Amino acid sequence: MRFYKLAATFIALVFIQGCFPSNDLDKKQVHLQGITMGTVGYNVKYIEMPIEGNKQIPAQKDVHQGIENILVKLNQDMSNWIPDSELSKFNAHSSTEPVEVSEGLRRVIAESIRLGELSEGKLDVTIGPLINLWGFGPESRPEKVPSDEAIFQARSRSGINNLVLNGNMLSKGIPNLYVDLSTIAKGYAVDLVAEYLDSIGAHNYLVEIGGELRAKGFKHTGELWSVAIERPVTTERAVHQIIIPKDNAIATSGDYRKYFESDGQRFSHLIDPHTGKPINHKLVSVTVIHPSSMTADGLATAMIVMGPDKAYQFAQEHKIAAYLISKTENGFVEQSTVNFMPYLK
Template identity: 80%
Template sequence: MNKSMNVFVIIALVMLSGCFPSNDLEKKQVHLTGITMGTVAYNIKYIEQPIDGGTPIPSDVVVHQNVERILKQLNQDMSNWIPDSELSKFNSHDSLSPVKISEGLRRVIAESIRLGHLSEGKLDVTIGPLINLWGFGPEARPEKAPTQEEIAQAQARTGIDNLMLEGNMLTKRIPNLYVDLSTIAKGYAVDLVAEYLDSISAHNYLVEIGGELRAKGFKHTGELWSVAIEKPVSTERAVHQIIIPKDNAIATSGDYRKYFEENGQRYSHIIDPDTGKPINHKLVSVTVIHPSSMTADGLSTAMMLMGPEKAYAFAEEHKIAAYLISKSENGFIEQFTVEFMPYLK
């Protein structure tokens, strides 16, 4: 579905009226905040009381400590910025022999490979050399855009088919393959925290890490959790569309926040594995709703790489709840699939 619109509302996260399944609407809501993955902020809100008088939820201090422990372990498993992380060690070794990996890393790699094949290679977690080449990885940004020869050399070290997973054994097909999970790891972090909250009977929550979210149930006043899709501009923070994700995750990918400019040319942090260069098309934002934040995160990135026409066709074909914003001479054009309609305000 397509329509053109001009947007101007200001807000980033809102709560809309709903109906809490209890006569006791005012319940204590805990709000935990912190930093993970070096510079990524997180916000976690949950209702302290368990549903139907179940097992008491641990104190907010204990919950916060456990969340920190979960996120710290995730960083140690799959950060490219920590030299001795599990993923960094895998990237640094040049053996073609299988390597046993942790369950967390296995889950993320498995979904990365699945989505890579589903998107016909657009989501490719092996494009780390290209990300580094363009200055969006752990290495410093180059003084100028790389040459075509440098891009070709980096592309030779990539390819999702060069990464093979069997059980918990991970294998490189080329010795200098480099895996970067930044397109999906934040979503997985959200899922881990949500799974932890479910395990302690905190079934009403909103988990947000670096802009990726997952919601369940209601807030303490009996209102539904709702979120806003941001207007895709770099000059301000404003709302484009308010949605109600219900018991789902929501992930948005866009090219309007992280980029650099050189000689009047803007270079997005989203690198197309086919060209080896930052994307350059009219699609500026993709939002996906899915039960898994990890999957929503990966799908939104894959679709950003496709461009507006292919991304919308892909979402329709695979029945993905997706909301696309493209730029035009007359403002923004939005598209959303039938599967996304139930979540619109």
């Protein structure tokens, strides 16, 4: 069963390389792979922990099962595709009375609200009705342009200010509010897996889920992890820029992979909450580096919705490590914030 239709579409930081050798070389590197969220692939690489006294090293199969358990639980908590998931039940709850939510859902909702306020509504996890209306959600519809009236009606069912979290009690300001966490939950999944690896003593790893990444420490060769930002074109997959994230997460949001065309016009899957329509500007890719993959995920989405000028100003103002790519008649134009420059190779 699918999880987030948006999740496996637009982030492609996939070319994993290395640099900066350390003095601790040739340890065993474990590579675990699988599928989560229905169609989203994941890759986890970690350096096998050294034997310390009588401490037992977790077997690879046990680590793999631990990761699977985390992802299954997250899927059951936050999927819009599973009818009996915790989030689906909340969406179906047609009341403004508070509902107690799990710690995981609370964490993601709390960060969604914080980033929604920080971005002045450009990140809004309540625009599920608009995502569905445009055919990019679990309620897929024919690829046609919705009417202004249909957009107005969908917008009336949204608004991050209508989502209220008090401790672990979550409530709606309007009974038919619909929450879609696809812009942030995949990053949270990366964080959970990274936290799990740290908890078992694996402090050198790279976690990738559907293109979202979080790195720590070194590869088995003693080199730092390095990652390639994909060139934002639909015709090929090529490296645009190599970065060295160090002990951080990386998230990229772009509109060049998932879209539909109608009457010769291209419509992105990225919806501006303020207009109810797909974005239509020159900014095609935003990469954010942050200690939290969940936060990087949300910030990258908010910024690409803003457009090039506002996004760059927003990133500079809030000291965000961001790398923006805009498409012009003369090719691509890149902008790096001051906080991003130390990660450029």
